[in-house]
Amino acid sequence: MEKTEKRGMIDTWLDKHRSLYTAATRHDFVVSIRDGSVDLSSFKTWLGQDYLFVREFVPFVANVLIRAGKESGETSDMEVVLGGLASLNDEIEWFKSEGSKWGVDFSTVVAQKANQEYSRFLEALMNSEVEYSVVLTAFWGIEAVYQESFAHCLGDGNKTPAELTGACNRWGNDGFRQYCLSVKNIAERCLENASRDALVEAEDVLVRVLEHEVAFWEMSRG
Numbered sequence: 441m442e443k444t445e446k447r448g449m450i451d452t453w454l455d456k457h458r459s460l461y462t463a464a465t466r467h468d469f470v471v472s473i474r475d476g477s478v479d480l481s482s483f484k485t486w487l488g489q490d491y492l493f494v495r496e497f498v499p500f501v502a503n504v505l506i507r508a509g510k511e512s513g514e515t516s517d518m519e520v521v522l523g524g525l526a527s528l529n530d531e532i533e534w535f536k537s538e539g540s541k542w543g544v545d546f547s548t549v550v551a552q553k554a555n556q557e558y559s560r561f562l563e564a565l566m567n568s569e570v571e572y573s574v575v576l577t578a579f580w581g582i583e584a585v586y587q588e589s590f591a592h593c594l595g596d597g598n599k600t601p602a603e604l605t606g607a608c609n610r611w612g613n614d615g616f617r618q619y620c621l622s623v624k625n626i627a628e629r630c631l632e633n634a635s636r637d638a639l640v641e642a643e644d645v646l647v648r649v650l651e652h653e654v655a656f657w658e659m660s661r662g
């Protein structure tokens with residue numbers, strides 16, 4: 441077997457920041473969904489905050505889409521991002537129906553500090569001075585944390601409550617996993633041609649995404 445299989449920058453960075461990555465993808469809240477001990481008020485808090493987050497995430501992804509059309513090397517890149525944007529459209533509808541199922545009125549939910557800070561971080565990444573490879577690294581991280589977290593809740597031996605499997609399936613399904621891999625491949629390709637400065641910035645941005653994700657899960661503690 442060929443032993444020179446190329447590992448990309450992202451895998452290298454994940455190894456380097458493994459404990460932070462684990463903190464983001466195996467948070468107590470996620471583990472409690474998987475083992476069935478989840479506190480439903482925590483789930484409702486997360487639901488309301490994540491609905492607000494997704495509304496801020498849409499313009500960020502739209503910005504990635506515009507840049508994919510201009511700056512990506514391959515025409516299929518734009519289609520991958522467009523697929524992500526399309527699934528956000530479904531996601532917003534899903535949040536609304538979950539909101540009524542759980543009695544969470546989104547019109548009265550106020551973004552908490554961690555959520556506001558995450559939004560501000562996304563806004564800063566939309567600045568055209570931020571290199572596309574850096575933006576894509578962040579985009580991958582944001583999606584991958586949810587994919588890994590919720591796939592964990594569906595893994596062998598899970599005791600995830602039936603009423604929460606919808607949420608877990610949304611991000612834990614195999615289609616979403618494939619989509620994350622596609623985004624990762626695009627990011628890796630762009631990182632191969634990135635400057636040394638851009639690589640330093642991309643690693644930093646990935647770390648900050650992971651920190652924001654941990655802080656986001658922490659809000660569910662109430």
Ligand SMILES: Cc1ncc(CO)c(N)n1
Pocket residue numbers: 490493494582583584585586587653656
């Ligand atoms: C906080 C957060 N991160 C990522 C996603 C999507 O991947 C989401 N819906 N919310």
